Amino acid sequence: MADHYEALGVSRTATQDEIKKAYRKLARELHPDVNSDTASQERFKSVTHAYEVLSSPESRRDYDMGGQNAFGGSNFDFGDIFGSFFGNGQRGPKSRVERGQDALLRVELTLQEVVFGADKTLEVDTAVLCETCHGSCCQPGTAPTVCDICRGAGQIQRQVRSLLGNVMTSAACGSCRGYGQLISSPCVDCRGQGRVRARRDIELKVPAGVEDGLRLQLSSQGEVGFGGGPNGDLYVDIVVRQDDVFGRSGDDLTCTLEVPLHDAVLGSVAKIETFDGEQTVEIHAGQQTGDVITLKGKGVTHLRNSGRGDLRVMVQVLTPTKLDSKQKELFKALAALRSQEQSRLVKQSHGFFARGKGRG
Ligand SMILES: [Zn+2]
Ligand SMILES: [Zn+2]
Known part of the structure; x- marks a missing residue:
């Protein structure tokens, strides 16, 4: 040896x-x-x-x-x-400076905001750098002093007897809690934390086409760390509110248009209110329940490339109820003229959108 x-x-x-x-x-x-x-x-x-x-x-x-x-x-x-x-x-001693925690926020969007994107103002309540001590944790004009118990090492060593003989063990110094330094005059404004809680507004540009449940990451917008350490990140969860009229399927919007029987039989033009304002929907003579009329490019803006999905309008033909006697007579006359038509079973179709696709 x-x-x-x-x-x-x-x-x-x-x-x-x-x-x-x-x-x-x-x-x-x-x-x-x-x-x-x-x-x-x-x-x-x-x-x-x-x-x-x-x-x-x-x-x-x-x-x-x-x-x-x-x-x-x-x-x-x-x-x-x-x-x-x-x-x-x-x-050596551990650092007083730590990275701040991440923060999580939610932002609620309407479907219209999803279609076009939105500028949102978010109120963030997090720790920010203390402006009095700038993260030093000390009263201005003062400085930390070296811990006199561990002499700045942050660790206290002790000799203990063991089977191997005397060995040295060390533990964090209790006086300075391992920092190796003591702050005798902590900053009053942050109580020696180097950071204070504050509310602030941040502007968030939500891109068009985001989906419910998407989490956006804004780096370094989270909490300032202890001792003025670097910021954590801010995460924003996207929550999309259900729309009363329109649904979403991929980047297409979907809706259901009720069409009176006579319009479905004879053909007509319907005006519908969309996120793009009023649009004209042409009902063909003989339009069936389940037929889908497509308005090209009136859907959700694609998140990752240009262009938009479509608006798909599903036709639902209304069977008239509450007929007065004259209307009833007319239907009876019509029924007599079309008496060869009868109800019958047909091959199963797979959902509403399986029928009439592309007939718009
Ligand atoms: Zn301070
Ligand atoms: Zn110490």
């Missing part, structure tokens, strides 16, 4: 402080996060082992006397030692 003093590059008479300093310097150079090559890692292990032995006066004495009691066992667990010094891989 290599000499521990040599490994650390210190003399045999080095003070505990010199040993610590030498180790910190080497650990910074050889740390696996910095140097991943095998040689550096091997050296880092032996340097760390040397430090663990020499940093405790007790095990150093044992080592000087030629004993290997401190870590002489073959079951030496490098991971434990590594973790104990670095706080399980964490080097």
Whole structure:
């Protein structure tokens, strides 16, 4: 086994402080996060082992006397030692600055807004940067002080006895909660958080053609983090309100047009109110229930390319009720003239839209 003093590059008479300093310097150079090559890692292990032995006066004495009691066992667990010094891989004090949380909002749209797209104003209630301390968490003119308990390390090391001998363990410093620094005069406006809650409005351009349930991501529009850390993202869930008249099928709009029997028989022109204003629908003579009349390009604007879907108008022929006696006589006369026609079973059709497609 290599000499521990040599490994650390210190003399045999080095003070505990010199040993610590030498180790910190080497650990910074050889740390696996910095140097991943095998040689550096091997050296880092032996340097760390040397430090663990020499940093405790007790095990150093044992080592000087030629004993290997401190870590002489073959079951030496490098991971434990590594973790104990670095706080399980964490080097030095933890940062007060954290990324902010994501925020989630809902925006409700009418179908008309989906067809053409919409500009919406959203009220966002999130944490924003404290303008008094600009995220430093300190009263203006003051600064954090180094924690006198852990001396800025953020970790407290303790020697504990174990089956392997004395080992060093470390835990977050209770005085500074691991930050290594204390804020003696916290900013009053944010109570030392570096951020405050505020409402603000943001303008959201909702593209045409979005679907119910779609989630839009606005990066860095979420909460400011603790200590003035970077913003999280803002997510906006799209909720589309049901329309009383129009439905949506892909990028087509659908609706049902009730047509009086005589118009369906003789043909007619109907005016319908759409998202594009009043439109004319031509009813052919002999138009049937279930026939679909297509108004090209009057549907939903495509989300990802130009153009629009169609408006599909499904015809529903109304059977007249509440006939007066004269109308009843006329239907009876008509029935007599068409007496060869009778009700009959027909081959099953698959839904309303299976029939009459493309006859518009
Ligand atoms: Zn503040
Ligand atoms: Zn501390």
